[in-house]
Amino acid sequence: MSEPRxxxxxxxxxxxxxxxxxxxxxxxxLSTSLKPLGxxxxxxxxIPTTLTxxxxxxIWKTIPLAKYFLNSLVISGAATVCSVLIAIFAxxxxxxxxxxGRNFFAMTVLSTQMFPGILFLLPLFLIFVSIGNTTGIxxxxxxxxxxxxxxxxxxxxxxxxxxxxxxxxxxxxxxxAMVDGNGxxxxxxxxxxxxxxxxxxxxxxxxxxxxxxxxxxASVMTDSDTRTLAxxxxxxxxxxxxxxxxxxxxxxxxxxxxxxxxxxFQRYLVSGLTAxxxx
Amino acid sequence: MTTAVRGAPAAKAAGAPRxxxxxxxxxxxxxxxxxxxxxxxxxxxxxxxxxxxxxxxSFVKLTQYYIRNWSAAPGAGLDNYKFVxxxxxxxxxxxxHSFGITVEYTVLSVGLCWLFGTSAxxxxxxxxxxxxxxxxxxxxxxALPMYAAVITWSFMFQRDTGLVNSLLGTHSxxxxxxNSFWSLLIVSVWRNWPFAFLIVMAGLQNIxxxxxxxxxxxxxxxxxxxxxxxxxxxxPVNQVLLLVLFLWTFNDFNTPYVLFxxxxxxxxxxxxxxxxxxxxxxxxxxxxxxxxxxxxxxxxVVSAAYLAVASRRRRRASV
Numbered sequence: 001m002s003e004p005r006x007x008x009x010x011x012x013x014x015x016x017x018x019x020x021x022x023x024x025x026x027x028x029x030l031s032t033s034l035k036p037l038g039x040x041x042x043x044x045x046x047i048p049t050t051l052t053x054x055x056x057x058x059i060w061k062t063i064p065l066a067k068y069f070l071n072s073l074v075i076s077g078a079a080t081v082c083s084v085l086i087a088i089f090a091x092x093x094x095x096x097x098x099x100x101g102r103n104f105f106a107m108t109v110l111s112t113q114m115f116p117g118i119l120f121l122l123p124l125f126l127i128f129v130s131i132g133n134t135t136g137i138x139x140x141x142x143x144x145x146x147x148x149x150x151x152x153x154x155x156x157x158x159x160x161x162x163x164x165x166x167x168x169x170x171x172x173x174x175x176x177a178m179v180d181g182n183g184x185x186x187x188x189x190x191x192x193x194x195x196x197x198x199x200x201x202x203x204x205x206x207x208x209x210x211x212x213x214x215x216x217x218a219s220v221m222t223d224s225d226t227r228t229l230a231x232x233x234x235x236x237x238x239x240x241x242x243x244x245x246x247x248x249x250x251x252x253x254x255x256x257x258x259x260x261x262x263x264x265f266q267r268y269l270v271s272g273l274t275a276x277x278x279x
Numbered sequence: 280m281t282t283a284v285r286g287a288p289a290a291k292a293a294g295a296p297r298x299x300x301x302x303x304x305x306x307x308x309x310x311x312x313x314x315x316x317x318x319x320x321x322x323x324x325x326x327x328x329x330x331x332x333x334x335x336x337s338f339v340k341l342t343q344y345y346i347r348n349w350s351a352a353p354g355a356g357l358d359n360y361k362f363v364x365x366x367x368x369x370x371x372x373x374x375x376h377s378f379g380i381t382v383e384y385t386v387l388s389v390g391l392c393w394l395f396g397t398s399a400x401x402x403x404x405x406x407x408x409x410x411x412x413x414x415x416x417x418x419x420x421x422a423l424p425m426y427a428a429v430i431t432w433s434f435m436f437q438r439d440t441g442l443v444n445s446l447l448g449t450h451s452x453x454x455x456x457x458n459s460f461w462s463l464l465i466v467s468v469w470r471n472w473p474f475a476f477l478i479v480m481a482g483l484q485n486i487x488x489x490x491x492x493x494x495x496x497x498x499x500x501x502x503x504x505x506x507x508x509x510x511x512x513x514x515p516v517n518q519v520l521l522l523v524l525f526l527w528t529f530n531d532f533n534t535p536y537v538l539f540x541x542x543x544x545x546x547x548x549x550x551x552x553x554x555x556x557x558x559x560x561x562x563x564x565x566x567x568x569x570x571x572x573x574x575x576x577x578x579x580v581v582s583a584a585y586l587a588v589a590s591r592r593r594r595r596a597s598v
Contacts, residue, residue, distance in 0.1 A: 032434065114523075122564050259419060266415070
């Protein structure tokens with residue numbers, strides 16, 4: 001299609017503006033993390049006077065970053081593994097079977113995604129505390145409680161994405177596996193799961209991202225021993241005296257693995273994320 | 280041609296009975312339920328039960344004296360609701376103020392995210408050098424852990440050491456006072472527009488190229504094609520996108536919480552932050568729950584009205 005002459009100009013202008021807007025904080029994060037402390041205590045400087053990796057070393061002493069890191073890693077990792085496993089079974093049931101309550105289940109699970117978090121934060125807090133008081137299972141302030149919470153956050157979307165993915169795997173494969181003497185669960189494990197690996201990886205990254213970046217529940221449900229990166233960094237960055245070069249170094253450390261994972265698998269993630277809206 | 284596109288979703292095939300399958304289904308009626316059980320139990324424990332408890336909590340006087348033994352809290356009837364909705368008192372005024380701020384924030388943020396996302400997606404429809412790179416760049420804010428991005432912005436908004444004041448040649452406060460609302464808006468748009476971009480881009484890819492080819496042969500110009508093909512074909516995608524963005528933005532807690540810390544400035548105290556602060560500062564969970572329930576009711580009414588209008592329009596368009 002031939003464009004009017006203003007379109008290429010609009011393209012340059014709009015995309016240029018959006019690229020600058022997107023890049024600005026990324027540049028600030030990267031350049032500041034390589035600055036000596038003196039550079040971030042005065043007015044903003046675009047170019048560091050000297051490049052140093054000292055902030056990347058110091059931040060581990062300024063705040064207990066290693067502890068936060070371990071907590072985030074354990075909680076997000078456990079939530080991801082459980083959420084993906086549970087989602088695989090649920091998605092298989094939704095995609096391969098027609099049963100009473102199927103649509104009801106699908107709608108309910110998806111709509112929980114849209115409820116304001118604040119609505120169940122207060123009751124969940126009270127429920128966790130009273131479960132702890134009556135049964136001795138510590139959910140409030142523990143990694144277990146936060147893991148359970150996070151895994152339900154990514155569960156609806158994980159089920160939805162995987163059900164869509166399973167749909168692209170021909171049912172004849174299951175049937176062939178069942179002819180070979182497998183039950184439906186055997187067919188799922190031996191045939192469907194291996195064929196769905198890209199989708200499962202994409203869902204895992206999505207679940208991990210969700211847990212890794214969550215702030216609201218972490219701020220209420222953790223104590224000083226179970227603080228996650230999100231809350232630990234947030235707390236430090238709102239103090240009066242902040243070593244910004246170190247904070248930016250920490251932000252970069254927690255971002256790079258996630259962004260790299262997302263970009264490596266962006267094709268699967270993007271198609272999974274957008275499938276629902278487009279259909 | 281339109282029907283061919285609408286009929287495409289493969290998901291429908293899953294619902295259709297397959298030859299040979301009914302016998303297996305009758306033999307194992309329990310299996311799908313067993314497979315769903317773990318998901319169902321967890322959703323009940325973390326979402327459904329707490330929500331019901333939340334509704335109950337809004338009808339009791341759940342103050343700090345009863346937190347440890349909350350089943351003993353005395354009933355309050357509609358008192359909590361009357362109290363938070365009494366706009367003559369400080370509590371009611373604060374809630375009304377916060378609601379107003381949230382509406383303003385949501386309209387501006389969703390509008391800008393949609394505008395940025397749609398313009399970028401439409402302008403990137405045609406291939407050019409560096410398009411793949413630009414696309415990847417635009418997805419970075421979406422992939423970045425949300426708090427890392429917001430903390431970076433909060434550094435940029437610092438009064439003495441920040442980039443924003445240096446760029447504008449000003450020396451103003453950005454994280455307290457009137458400016459804090461605009462800071463919050465900028466951060467939220469930066470973070471969310473890539474999602475709009477992603478969805479609109481996927482919507483554009485679903486428009487068959489033959490439509491444009493046929494229009495070109497008929498002599499339709501760029502603008503006519505945009506109005507006659509791109510816009511109507513994107514409408515269903517836009518409907519979902521706007522609703523999702525609306526719900527996310529209206530409930531947004533994380534952005535203001537990370538940007539401002541425990542006490543958000545009055546000018547930027549969104550409804551979620553307001554409920555959180557009034558619950559955990561006063562430890563009066565009854566009032567907090569009443570406000571949360573009102574928020575949920577409001578969101579449900581708006582979503583239902585929106586969906587009703589959207590589906591009526593769609594029906595009228597297809598007749």
